[in-house]
Amino acid sequence: MLQYTVRRLVSIIPVMLIVSVIVFLIVHLTPGNPAYLILGEDSSPEAIEQLEAQLGLDKPMVMQFFDWIKNIFTGDLGQSIYSSEPVTQVIMERVGPTFSLMMMSMALTLLIAIPTAIFVVWRRNTVLDPLFTSASLVGASIPEFWFAMLLVLGLGVAIPIFPVAGYVPIAEGFFTWFYHLILPAFVLAAVEIGLIARMLRDGMLEAVNQDYTKTARAKGVKESIVLMKHVFSNALIPTTTVIGVTVAGLLGGTVIIETIFTIPGIGQLLIDSIHRRDYPVIQGVVLFIAAIYVVINLLVDLLYAFLDPRIRYD
Template sequence: MLQYTIRRLFSIIPVMLIVSVIVFLIVHLTPGNPAYLILGEDSSPEAIAQLEKQLGLDKSMAVQFVDWIKNILMGDLGQSIYSSEPVIQVIMERVGPTFSLMITAMSLTLIIAIPTAVFIVWRRNTILDPLFTSASLLGASIPEFWFAMLLVLGLGVAVPIFPVAGYVAIDVGLGDWIYHLILPAFVLASVEIGLIARMLRDGMLESVNQDYTKTARAKGVRESVVLMKHVLSNALIPTTTVIGVMIAGLLGGTVIIETIFTIPGIGQLLIDSIHRRDYPVIQGVVLFIAVVYVFVNLLIDLLYAFLDPRIRYD
């Protein structure tokens, strides 16, 4: 296990290098001059050229990329062009709202998806099964931004039950924290609930008539115990992979949801930085998302060994 983990950690290096190259090229090849945006349209060419030199934008792209990689290896993501603050500090200030939104959305997903899948398998071969399939496909097909706008208009404006904007830190109050996150978190979870429940339901249906479940029933074990102890535990292994992908999808989905609900997280920071052409922050945020994605996949692979003792990485 340890050797496998070390190999996977070393394999992250070329992945991050490729991500760095792609992000750098996309950011710097996109039209727009940060110096022009900072000084305004009435600024003189001399002032713009001076600010470009001050920001290091007058250098060639190759030199800028090499300097950026050197700084990353030393743990420095640079400074924000807009605020002159270290990029790492800017990102860390926005991590709390984003991770809070992700944790709430993931909790809602698992709380709803797992019992739903177990119940559908328990009531298999009834009218509930095709209804569940249709509902899961509908949930996965609805665009997040459209569903978010519907909830804002329905539960935030027409019937003002939930707040439609803003974020409250958890140290202010647990109730207010959840109250402000429940609506955007449900939007993020709505797409994933159907996917997780459908995957878990399919996995359980494959195990429900296996020999070990028939043996358990022959011993007089109740059907609910068979489903929870034998069928569900085996179906969780492939579902865990989908949950790992879901976590990465939630991190990407926050870009849209945080903008709609005005949550000051990583997603809104990325959108604001794109508007400002704040190159260091854009590169730092995308690199941060890539690192989280890679490490989540590593943790999911390691989790397999705990869910199934037959899996070994030696």
């Protein structure tokens, strides 16, 4: 297990290097001059050239890339062109709202998807089965931005039950924090509930008629115990993979949701930085999201060994 973990950690380096190359090229080949945006339309060409020299934008692109890579290996993601603050500090200031939104969304997803899947398997071969299939497909197909706008108009404007903008830290009160995040968290969760519930339900249906479950029933074990102890535990392996991908994918979903609900998280930071052509922040945020994605995939692979003792990585 230790050797496998070390190998996977080492393999992260080339993955992040490839991501950094792609991000750098996309950012720097996109039309737009940060110096021009900072100084404004009335700025002189001499002033723009001087600011470009101060920001290091006058260097050849290859030299800018190698300077950035060299700084990354020393833990320095550079400084924001817009605020002159270290990129690492800017990202860390926005991590709280994004991770709060992700955790609440994931909690809602699991609290709804897992009991729903278990109940549908328990009531299999009834009218619930096609209803569940249709509902899960609809949920997985709903565009997040469209669903978010519907909830904003319905529960924030027409019937003002929930706030539709802003963020309150959990330090100012749990219920206030929960109240401000429940609507955007539900939007993120709605798309993932159908996917996870469908995967868990399919895995349980595959295991429900296996020989070991028939043996348990023949011994007089109650159906509820068979479902939870034998069927549910064996369906966790493929479902864990989907959950891991979902957790990582929520970071991408927050870009849209944070913009709609004006949550000052990493997603909102990325959108603002794109508008400002803040190259270091864009590169740092994308690299941070990629690192979280890779680490979560590694944790999911390691979790397999705990869920199924038959899995060995030696």
